Amino acid sequence: MVFMKKVISDVGEKFREKECKFTSRRELILKVLLENKGEHLCAEDVYNLVKQKAPDMGLATVYRTLELFQEFNIIHSMDFGDGRKRYEFGGEEGMCHHHHHLICTKCGAIIEVNEDLLEDLESRVSRQHEFTVTNHQLKIFGICKQCV
Secondary structure (H helix, E strand, O other): OHHHHHHHHHHHHHHHHOOOOOOHHHHHHHHHHHHOOOOOEOHHHHHHHHHHHOOOOOHHHHHHHHHHHHHOOOEEEEEOOOOOEEEEEOOOOOOOOOOEEEEEOOOOOEEEEOOOOOHHHHHHHHHHHOOOOOOOOOEEEEOOOOOO
16 A cells, blocks of 8 residues: 555656646556556556446546556556557666566466566677667467466
8 A cells, every 4th residue: 555655646746747637537547557566457457447436437548548657657568469558567767677478378368477587688788789778578478387
């Protein structure tokens, strides 16, 4: 709960800095994302969860808010091969950590690998090519233990 309040406060401050309103609808969408952290929700998933708390919320509002959150580096999107953007927190220093994803090609399950498997490679590539790496993603496709 303390974490959620801090994130909401930080996001509200970021919106004020950008002279943008942090409305109650935007806050509700942020709360849904926080309550389901690690779930890799698509916009429709967020919409369905928000509708339980605010039945008058429109899908377009959810899409616009997610795009705004992404623009402000509050969340980032990924495509796990199903053509749908999935969202998770990250992009800004301190709000994310490097992790990778295992994606089951049979059931679509997404499993997080909570360690940075590419740190050495990233460092080597940076030195060899005089290239500043700002982020990376690793997606490994296969079949999960439930589907084997």
